[in-house]
Structures are given as C-alpha cells and as structure tokens.
Amino acid sequence: MFKKSISTFILFLLTISYAYGDKVKVGMITTLSGGGSGLGIDIRDGFALAVKDEPNIEIISGDDQRKPDIAVQLADKMIQSDKVDIITGIVWSNLAMAVVPAVVNQGKFYLSPNAGPSLLAGKKCHKNYFNIAWQNDNLHEAAGGYASSAGFKNSFIIAPNYPAGKDALTGYKRYFKGSIENEVYTKLGQTDYAAEIAKIRASNADSVYFFLPGGMGIAFIKQFSQAQVDLPLVGPAFSFDQGILKAVGNAALGVKNTSQWSKDIENAQNKKFVKDFQSAYGRLPSLYASQGYDTGKIIVSAMANASIKDMDAFREALKNAPSQGFKSTRGKFSFSSNHHPIQDIYVREVVEENGTLTNKLISSGLVDHSNFYVDQCKM
Amino acid sequence: MSLQLFIEQLLNGIQFGFMLFLMSAGLTLIFGVMGLINLAHGSFFMIGAFSASFVAGLTGNFFLAILASLIFPALIGITVEFSIIRKLYERDHLDQVLATFALILIFSEATRYIFGAFPLFLDIPNILQGNILLPGEIVYSKYRLIIIIIGLFIAIGLYFLINRTLLGIQIKAGQNDRQMIRVLGINISRLYTIVFAMGAALAGLAGALIGAIQSVEVGMGEPVLILAFVVIVIGGIGSIKGALIGALLIGVLDTMARLFLPIFFELIMETSQALSLGSSLASMSAYLLMALVLIFRPTGLFGKK
Incomplete structure (x- = not known):
C-alpha cells in the first residue's frame, strides 16, 4: 500500500x-x-x-x-x-x-x-x-529623438545603400526635428570613407548620424576620428558593441549611441x-x-x-x-499586436572602465516604444 | 563645391589607387609569370593586417608591425608555393581557381580559429594622426599622404627591379616564354617562389596599411581582391605599368563618382531618387570602366596583343 x-x-x-x-x-x-x-x-x-x-x-x-x-x-x-x-x-x-x-x-x-x-x-x-x-527602425528612431533633444539642428546622415540602410535613415528622420544637411548612401561593405568624411568636413552640419554595421562602422569611426572633424557623432548600438569597441579603440570614446539593452540596466x-x-x-x-x-x-x-x-x-x-x-x-x-517588442530604448555613451571601453547608460530615449508598422499588419 | 574639396577628393582617389596597386602588382606578376589565377591573394592582405595587429599589440611599435606585415605573408607565401601552388602551374585555370578558393577558406577559418571572430585593433601611431596643411589651404590626412608616398616608392622600386636587375629580366623572360628560360638553365622554380613571395608581401603590406584605418577582420581581403582583378584586367594582365595606371584610374574614378554622381542626378530628378541612383551607379563605375576597356581593348590598356 x-x-x-x-x-x-x-x-x-x-x-x-x-x-x-x-x-x-x-x-x-x-x-x-x-x-x-x-x-x-x-x-x-x-x-x-x-x-x-x-x-x-x-x-x-x-x-x-x-x-x-x-x-x-x-x-x-x-x-x-x-x-x-x-x-x-x-x-x-x-x-x-x-x-x-x-x-x-x-x-x-x-x-x-x-x-x-x-x-x-x-x-x-x-x-x-x-x-x-x-523592429529595424527602432534604434534609429531613438537616435533621431536623442539628436533633437540634444539640440542638434542640422544632421549629416549616412548609411549603406540597401533596404536596412534606408529603413535606418527613415527611422532617424521620423523622430529628428531638425533639418538634414545631406543624406549619403554608401556601397554595402565599403570600408574607405575618405570621400564622405571630406564632404562632412565641408558641410554646415552640426551633427553626424551613421548606420554602418560591422566592419564598415569600425572603419568609419576610426577614419572620422583620425580626420579630426570636430562634430558630434551619433549611431545605433551596433557600432558600439563590446566586440567592436575593442577594434575601434579610443576613437569611440564619448560617442552617444542608442540601444534597447545595456549591461548596466x-x-x-x-x-x-x-x-x-x-x-x-x-x-x-x-x-x-x-x-x-x-x-x-x-x-x-x-x-x-x-x-x-x-x-x-x-x-x-x-x-x-x-x-x-x-x-x-x-x-x-x-x-505589440504584430509580435514585436514594446520596450524602452536608451541612450548610452562610450566610456572607459578599468581600462576597457564599454557603454554607460545616460538617459532613456524612447519609453514604451512600439513600432510604426503595427497598423499595416493584418494577422 | 570648393576647389579644396575637389583636390582633397582627388588625393583620396590617388591614395585608394595606390592601395589597389599594391594588391594588383603581385596579382598581375603571378598571373603574368606563372600563368596562375590566385584567388587566395586576398588572404595575404588579411594575413598582413592580422600579423601587423598582432605585432603592434605585442610591441606597441607600428613600424615593427609594418615590417611583420611584409615578412609573415612572404613566409606563408613561400610555404604555400612550395607545398600547394607548385602543383597547379601545369593544371588548367579551373583547377587553379578551385584550389586557391579552397585556400581562402582554409586561411579564413584558420585566422578565425587563432584570433577569434571579432575584429582586431590596429591604429596609426600618434605622429601620423591628424591632418597636414598642403599648399593651397588643402587639409589632408597625414597618414593617407604617407600611403601615397609609400605606394609611389614601391612603384618606382618595382620599375627598377623589372627593368634594371637580373631578376627583372628573368621575370620578363618568364612572362614571354616559360619553356625557353627553363632551357636556358635558369632555376625557374626558384624564380616562381620569389615572385610569389614578393606578391604576398606587397598584399600583406597593403593589408596592414589599410587595416590601420579600417577594420582588421576575417574576410577583409576578398572585396579588395575583386577590385584588384578589375585593375589587372583594365591594365592588361602581366603588366606592372598597367596595374599602376589601372589602379589609379579606378581609385580616382570610384572616389569622384561617389562625389559627383549624386550631385549630378539631383539636377535632373527628385532628391531621394537621385541619391539612391547616384550611389548605385557610383558603386558600378569600376565595372563599367572595365566593360568599356574590354570592348575597345580586350587585352587591357597595356596588355600584349
């Protein structure tokens, strides 16, 4: 029993x-x-x-x-x-x-x-x-919002010439209240930005926004810093990730970037x-x-x-x-109803912590942010 | 657009051209002398950048790093030539393409195995940071100017090597008639090894010089390799002079197209379309030039008839 x-x-x-x-x-x-x-x-x-x-x-x-x-x-x-x-x-x-x-x-x-x-x-x-x-546009929307709140009036924006690059700049412009000095699309995979940086230097922009994932971003940040163009740089988290920061080095210090995650949340x-x-x-x-x-x-x-x-x-x-x-x-x-996250998107800054470059949260950019395409989705 | 901006862009184009020249000089020699299509040439570009980054990390000295970017790729080039490439000279081009493509995969994955999947750090030394003021109020990057000067020296050096030394005469003879110089008692396999190692070293140097302003990562060589092939097709296969002219043409054309095409299309159409079409056409410009050259001079600008 x-x-x-x-x-x-x-x-x-x-x-x-x-x-x-x-x-x-x-x-x-x-x-x-x-x-x-x-x-x-x-x-x-x-x-x-x-x-x-x-x-x-x-x-x-x-x-x-x-x-x-x-x-x-x-x-x-x-x-x-x-x-x-x-x-x-x-x-x-x-x-x-x-x-x-x-x-x-x-x-x-x-x-x-x-x-x-x-x-x-x-x-x-x-x-x-x-x-x-x-959703692809999200981090860029937050970056546009941040650029407005930081008081930037005239941005030079740059992305690779492919669908996600266009989504990115559309997202930035959707939330940026200032004007766009110039919008440049580069070849996907391009790693030399001398021509674009010369254009930036000759322009009247007061800020630069770039979406250049992977090695493209590493190359851009290094060359931008080496060219000593004295303009604030804003980007999405992709170019300031832990693996990337090691390769970029001090050129990334102080750059503001937007992310839905950070290790210090x-x-x-x-x-x-x-x-x-x-x-x-x-x-x-x-x-x-x-x-x-x-x-x-x-x-x-x-x-x-x-x-x-x-x-x-x-x-x-x-x-x-x-x-x-x-x-x-x-x-x-x-x-959200189209199965994408509703979440906060933060603004981070690249800092040095015990000899390692990493990101620090500085403000919340967009709170409870959904996406632009909810209404287009008929499930 | 100001004249300064125009000249700055012209210099950028020339700098890009010299970088392409370092890559294509080796490629064109290897093809011209040994008749070998070497797809793995881009791997030496990558190996150069990685060895420079490794040595720079170890010693903190950029100049030692540049030295390493010449030596390591040359040593690996010699090893590969001895063990694998040598068996390919008598095979047809398809076999060569297959075998050297396999080498790309082996080099890439071996590099990833040793150094990891994340890009490495390589920066230019402090004294080369920043800009220099050229005559006429032109602000230009010191480092890029150095690349132009190095490229120029190597072009002159190669010219003397080919035209004024015994090795150069052997190389030229090898291009013209491989059988004959073997019959004349010249150690042809030694000549092949030297040419291959030299090509690898030049590609490695280009990789290190460029790696310092771009990103040192696995697979960085292949996009450059494609352009280097375009250069040697335009310049004429086997011709160093052709490689130099072709590289400078492509460098300047590519940079200028990126600058002017979007502006040009904005005059005749709506802005967003103009930007998109302009930059698409700019990325095609090198290939359009190649197509044009092939139509009018199928053997390239300086190729043999």
Missing part, C-alpha cells in the same frame, strides 16, 4: 513536471564563420546559456555563412529531416526575408533574435513570427545574465548575446505554460510570456 502510494506520488510528480514536457527542437541558423560571425556566435552563446538547464530543449545549429541561399537550405533541412518546432538565430535582414516566410508558412515558429525588417512587421507579418529584438535578470555570461564564456556579453538569451528564456517560459504539440496554445504562451514568468534582461518588455 505504502509502496503503491509512493509510486503513485512519484508518477504524479512526473506528470506535473512533464505536464508540458514534450521535447522542443530548436533550429539555430546563424552566422558562425567568415565576416560577421562574431554576431552569430554571441546570439548562439546567449541562447545556449538561457536554455542550458532545460533538458527538454534540443538545439540543432547550422552556419549560414551570411548567405541567403545557405540559410534557406538549412531551414529546409531542419524542418524536413530534423523535424524542428522552432527556428531562430538569423542575424541579417536579407537572410531573414529569405527564410522566415517559408518557415512560418510550413507551420513552424520563427523567433527573431536580431533582424526586424519592416516588411515582416507590416504587410508580411505572420502569427507564427515573433521578434524578440526590435538595473534588474535582477540582467545582473544574472551578465555574470553568468562572463563566467561561461570569459568575455563581456553584447547586445546580440542579450537578444539570444531573451529568445531562449521566452521559449523556456512558453514551454512551462503550453505544449509545443498544440500550436495555438504555444503561440498564446509565447505572446503572453512577458506576463507569465519571462523576465527580459532589458526590464520592461511586452509584445
């Missing part, structure tokens, strides 16, 4: 903890080799850290080499032969545009830990697509994340790592409240995760 009740009890316990204990297979498609691999590696590591105590998550990763065709092949393979339930990981908007529609239309979830192209927030939004990072989740990340990988986390981490934690939260077998329930659980136990490293976080 006693034995039987014990075993019933254990069985009962098992059913509780495994109430929704179906295994979830996550396909992690991200950039792990070649140019831009630092970003993908941070997303992967952040995600892995978030789910490392969750035995029911199985991660299958693949390296997209920053190439859309390879990302598409990986997604097909993961859906058809690995039978994943969720795909995540893509860094670049052009890759996301190639992969996401196919994934969500095949009845799988896609959780974006980085790219947030306007089309996927607006006309091509989908009930199975969630963005955990931001005060909340318990963020403190734990920064500490765990450092002890696990021996380096400071970047915003990409924080986005990967939040993506992992949202899945963990949804799994506690629904079974992946029931798509509708799981979708609700993802959507409601911010009120059902998921705590973002950014603090306040909820989803």
